[in-house]
Amino acid sequence: xxxxxxxxxxxIGSGVEAGLHHAGFAVDWTQDGRTAQLxxxxxxxxxxxxxxxxxxxxxxxxxxxxxxxxxxxxVLILTAKxxxxxxxxxxxxxxxxxLGKPFDLTELIARCRALLRRSQGRSVEILRYRALAVDPxxxxxxxDDVRVPLTAREWAVLLQLLTHQGIPQSxxxxxxxxxxxxEEVESNAIEVHISNLxxxxxxxxxxxxxxxxxxxxxx
Amino acid sequence: xxKSIRGRLALLVxxxxxxxxxxxxxxxxxxxxxxxxxxxxxxxxQLAQFIVLLDxxxxxxxxxxxxxxRTEYAHRPxxxxxxxGDKLPREALFQIRDANGRVLASSVQLVSxxxxxxxxEAITGARLITLGGRPWHSYVLHDSASGRTxxxxxxxxxxxxxxxxxxxxxxxxxxxxxxxxxxxVWISIGHSLAPLQALSKxxxxxxxxxxxxxxxxxxxxxxxxxxxxxxxxxxxLRLSINHERAFTADAAHELKxxxxxxxxxxxxxxxxxxVAQQQLAxxxxxxxxxxxxxxxxxxxxxxxxxxxxxxxxxxxxxGALAQDAIAAIEPDAQRKGMSITLVGDASSExxxxxxxxxxxxxxxxxxxxxxxxxGGRVEVxxxxxxxxxxxxxxxxxxxxxxxxIARLTDRFFRVRGNGASGSGLGLSIVARIAECxxxxxxxxxxxxxRGLAVHVSFPAAAVAAVQIASSTAI
Numbered sequence: 001x002x003x004x005x006x007x008x009x010x011x012i013g014s015g016v017e018a019g020l021h022h023a024g025f026a027v028d029w030t031q032d033g034r035t036a037q038l039x040x041x042x043x044x045x046x047x048x049x050x051x052x053x054x055x056x057x058x059x060x061x062x063x064x065x066x067x068x069x070x071x072x073x074x075v076l077i078l079t080a081k082x083x084x085x086x087x088x089x090x091x092x093x094x095x096x097x098x099l100g101k102p103f104d105l106t107e108l109i110a111r112c113r114a115l116l117r118r119s120q121g122r123s124v125e126i127l128r129y130r131a132l133a134v135d136p137x138x139x140x141x142x143x144d145d146v147r148v149p150l151t152a153r154e155w156a157v158l159l160q161l162l163t164h165q166g167i168p169q170s171x172x173x174x175x176x177x178x179x180x181x182x183e184e185v186e187s188n189a190i191e192v193h194i195s196n197l198x199x200x201x202x203x204x205x206x207x208x209x210x211x212x213x214x215x216x217x218x219x
Numbered sequence: 220x221x222k223s224i225r226g227r228l229a230l231l232v233x234x235x236x237x238x239x240x241x242x243x244x245x246x247x248x249x250x251x252x253x254x255x256x257x258x259x260x261x262x263x264x265q266l267a268q269f270i271v272l273l274d275x276x277x278x279x280x281x282x283x284x285x286x287x288x289r290t291e292y293a294h295r296p297x298x299x300x301x302x303x304g305d306k307l308p309r310e311a312l313f314q315i316r317d318a319n320g321r322v323l324a325s326s327v328q329l330v331s332x333x334x335x336x337x338x339x340e341a342i343t344g345a346r347l348i349t350l351g352g353r354p355w356h357s358y359v360l361h362d363s364a365s366g367r368t369x370x371x372x373x374x375x376x377x378x379x380x381x382x383x384x385x386x387x388x389x390x391x392x393x394x395x396x397x398x399x400x401x402x403x404v405w406i407s408i409g410h411s412l413a414p415l416q417a418l419s420k421x422x423x424x425x426x427x428x429x430x431x432x433x434x435x436x437x438x439x440x441x442x443x444x445x446x447x448x449x450x451x452x453x454x455x456l457r458l459s460i461n462h463e464r465a466f467t468a469d470a471a472h473e474l475k476x477x478x479x480x481x482x483x484x485x486x487x488x489x490x491x492x493x494v495a496q497q498q499l500a501x502x503x504x505x506x507x508x509x510x511x512x513x514x515x516x517x518x519x520x521x522x523x524x525x526x527x528x529x530x531x532x533x534x535x536x537x538g539a540l541a542q543d544a545i546a547a548i549e550p551d552a553q554r555k556g557m558s559i560t561l562v563g564d565a566s567s568e569x570x571x572x573x574x575x576x577x578x579x580x581x582x583x584x585x586x587x588x589x590x591x592x593x594g595g596r597v598e599v600x601x602x603x604x605x606x607x608x609x610x611x612x613x614x615x616x617x618x619x620x621x622x623x624i625a626r627l628t629d630r631f632f633r634v635r636g637n638g639a640s641g642s643g644l645g646l647s648i649v650a651r652i653a654e655c656x657x658x659x660x661x662x663x664x665x666x667x668x669r670g671l672a673v674h675v676s677f678p679a680a681a682v683a684a685v686q687i688a689s690s691t692a693i
Contacts, residue, residue, distance in 0.1 A: 009476055011507050015483030018500065022490055080475040102479035105486035 001116060001159060002026040002043070002177050006036040006059065007051040007078065012101070016049065016078075017180075019105040020112070024139055024152055024159075026180045033057025040066060043176065045073050046119070047112055052079040052090065060093050067094035074115040078103065113137055120163045127162055129219060132201065134162060141201070148200050153178055157193045161206060166218035168209040224415075228408045233401050240393050244386065251385035259356055259373065260345050263311075267360040267371045270313050278315060278324035286311035286326075311373045318366025329372075347375070414442040422449070430457040469631045470518055473643065474511060481507035510642075517644040520578065521630070524651045530572050532656065537610060537677075538565025540573065541599050544580040548588055556594040559584070563601040567608045569677040571656040579652045582645040583612045583673055589641065590634070591616035596666055606679055613665040613672040624662050649675070 003020055007013035008031045017029045028043070030036045033054045040048070048066070052059035063075060077090045080101040087098050096118075097111050113136055117125060127134040133142040139155055141148045150158065160177040161169055171190050179185050194206055194214060207215050266286070273281065312326040332351045345358045354375040361368045417435040425433075432450040481504050488500035538561070545559050552559050569576070587597040591614040600611045619627065619634055626632045628650040631643035653660045653675050663672040 009480060011480030011503050011510070012476070012483055014503060015480060015487050015500070018487040018496065019483065019490070022487070022492075080472050080479065101475045102482045105483050105490075 001046045001156065001163075002028065002180075003112065004036060004039055004043070004045045004048045005029045006031075006033070006048065006054060006062070008032060008054050009051070012051075012078075015105070016108065019109060020049075021180065023109045023112075024136075024155060025112070026156070026176070026178055026183075028181050031055075033059065033062045036062055037065060040071065040073075044173075046116055046177075048073055048075045049108070049112065050075055050077050050095070052077060052081065052086075060089065063090070063093045063095060072119075074119045076108075076111055076115060078108075110137070116163075129162055129165075129216070130205075132205075134158070143201055150197075150200065151193075153189070154193050154197055154200075157190065158197055158201075161214060161216040165216050168212045168215040170213040173213065225405070225408050225412055229401065229404050232404045232408075233397070236400065237397070244389055244393070247389050248386040259375075260358070263345065263356055263358040263371050263373055264360070266311060266313070266373075267358050267369045270315060270371065271360055271362045271365070271367055271369045275323065281313070282324045282326055286313075311371065313372070314370045316368045316370075320368075323367070348372075411439075414438050418442065418446060418449075430454075430460065466630065473514060473631055477507050477511040477514065481511070514642045514644070517642045517648060520648055521644060521651065524575075524648070524655065530575065530655055532570050532572055534568040535571045535573050535576050537567050537569050537576070537601050537608065540576050540580055541565070541601065541610075544577065544584050545599065547581070548584050551585075552588050552597070555588060555591075557588055557591055557597060559588075559597045559599065561599045561601075564603045565601060567601050567603045569608050569656065569658075571677070575652045575655065579649050579675070580610075582649050583675075586641075586645055586673075587612050587614045587616075587671075590614070591670065595670075598666060603679070607676045608679060609674055609676040611672055611674045614670040615666040616670040618665060618670045619662070627662060628660070646673075649673075 001024070003025045005013065005016055005020065005027055007016060007029065010031075013029050013031060017027045020027045028039055028045075030039055031054075034056045036048075036050075036054075037057060039045075050059045050063065054062070059077065059079070063077075066073070066075070074096045075094065076097045076099060077095040078099050078101060079086060079090070087100075090098055096115055099108055099111060113125070116136075125135060125137055127136070131144050133145075134140075135142075136159060139150075139152075141150055141155075141158065156178050157174055160174055174190050175185050178189075194208075198206055205216065207217060209215050270278075270281070310328070312329050312332075314325040314329055315323045317323055345356065348355050348357045350372065355372045356375055358371045359368065360371070414435065418433065418438075421433050421435050430453050432453060433446060435446065438446055484500045484503040484507060488497050488504065491497040491500055541561055542565070545561060549559070584597070584599065591597055595615045598611075598613045600613070602609045602611070623632075623634055627634075628646045630647045633641055633643040650660050656677060658675050658677040661674040661676075663674060664670070665672045
């Protein structure tokens with residue numbers, strides 16, 4: 001799950017980045033509206049966490065532009081302006097949720113998960129697939145009610161495939177969901193993660209689509 | 220004088236009326252007295268004309284009887300009910316002489332008054348004489364046909380009852396009317412002052428937070444300036460309170476950002492698994508606390524500057540202060556590879572307060588370092604001419620866009636995208652301090668056409684003393 005964080009404040013930005021990363025998300029952090037616009041044009045994000053008071057292009061402008069070009073990526077607004085008018089303005093400009101500063105990091109992460117879940121058309125947090133029960137909040141996977149330990153990377157690959165059932169995910173798409181901008185992408189990493197997942201969760205879970213990538217069939 | 224307008228007005232109105240009435244009364248009394256005297260004279264003339272025609276027998280009868288002016292005239296037809304006539308007897312005496320001056324008849328009382336032998340006046344006419352210590356009206360009539368001369372005397376009634384009666388008749392309704400008039404005056408003044416009472420009630424019953432204009436309906440022209448003045452005061456108060464509220468809201472909003480940062484970093488530290496990450500997060504928590512503390516300090520300083528206390532001033536050596544400020548920030552400058560130089564007339568003095576001047580210099584130099592380019596230059600210069608001492612802070616950094624220059628001293632205004640985290644209050648504080656000492660703040664282009672220059676021109680010491688004295692006197 002790759003998240004775009006747009007926040008101009010150094011301390012808040014670095015904190016949120018660390019928090020989201022810790023929660024298992026790949027995070028791209030930009031500090032101004034224009035860079036965020038560029039990032040959104042080139043990368044497919046699962047979620048945008050957006051501060052409203054930004055240099056070069058305000059959060060509201062960015063939001064209007066985003067909705068104007070038909071992108072329906074979920075957007076969560078962060079702002080210090082706590083009035084009802086501000087909240088309404090943000091939501092009407094196309095935001096999906098709102099969090100006032102100072103906010104709780106765990107609440108921010110929970111809200112991000114809820115937004116992601118909703119955008120994937122689920123209303124319950126636990127993802128069930130055949131014998132698997134996957135809980136993104138606690139990052140746990142149960143196979144026939146037995147907990148299967150996964151690394152953070154394996155977990156991210158599994159989640160990406162499970163939330164896009166029936167849609168083959170290319171290697172680069174999977175890499176994107178694994179690594180933020182500042183992280184080194186290891187070669188062969190995806191193949192290693194896929195093979196580990198097959199060992200841990202069953203060989204028939206993930207299918208290889210020749211020349212394209214990998215897929216988890218729709219149940 | 221009573222303190223209430225109503226009492227004062229009532230007293231003045233009634234006093235004026237009483238004064239006018241008293242004058243009118245006195246004048247009427249004088250007029251009445253004069254008329255009565257004229258009437259008395261006319262009566263005497265009639266009596267003389269009557270006596271001069273009498274024969275010897277009638278004269279001898281008349282000389283033995285008393286003639287009372289009252290009986291004669293009080294019972295004249297048409298005057299029968301004239302109750303205002305004299306109450307005292309009005310004795311009339313006479314003496315008649317023939318052409319040779321021989322006395323034909325005379326009232327006997329004339330003898331006792333010692334006026335029997337009084338020489339007959341040569342001319343006809345009325346006059347006032349004194350006989351036996353009493354004043355008498357005397358009238359002499361010379362009848363040329365018979366050659367007789369008649370002298371008639373009538374005692375003057377000193378207390379002219381007739382005149383007093385007239386005076387009383389005028390005075391009585393006035394005396395009765397005065398209390399009624401006082402009541403009417405009191406009520407009508409009270410009624411006229413109703414708008415004032417309505418105004419004071421409107422102010423008294425007003426909620427302290429309600430600052431919209433007072434509306435008490437149509438007001439007379441004397442009261443409307445007062446209502447207008449109060450409404451103007453209210454609108455000024457409203458503006459200043461709105462300004463304060465906006466400032467408080469802005470301040471709260473500004474404080475939320477460092478608080479959010481502290482909270483996020485603290486939570487990151489809580490969940491961090493490796494020590495390095497935890498330490499980094501904790502360092503950032505400390506940074507966030509420093510930032511909030513700095514903001515709170517700046518806010519307090521602004522609030523104190525806004526209290527408008529008279530600030531005690533003294534000559535301050537600008538150069539020495541600037542040197543201290545530069546020395547204090549040197550480590551920060553070195554970290555960014557920046558150089559700071561002090562040029563110009565370092566001995567210049569300005570009339571100011573040293574602690575506030577320190578804050579002004581710190582803010583300006585700190586800004587120049589914070590927003591200047593790494594490896595850049597900052598120049599502090601002090602110049603002096605006859606009228607002013609000018610302090611200039613110039614850098615060769617990115618400068619400020621023209622449209623942002625005017626907003627630089629606005630509270631919480633920050634030039635976006637410069638990467639540095641300021642409170643947005645530094646230049647507001649500089650502007651406020653400059654204002655305290657009558658200095659002017661201008662912005663220009665920095666070193667060699669690049670960056671920003673901040674000029675603070677203080678009035679020269681001699682000029683400053685006068686200016687500050689006059690500004691604190693307001």
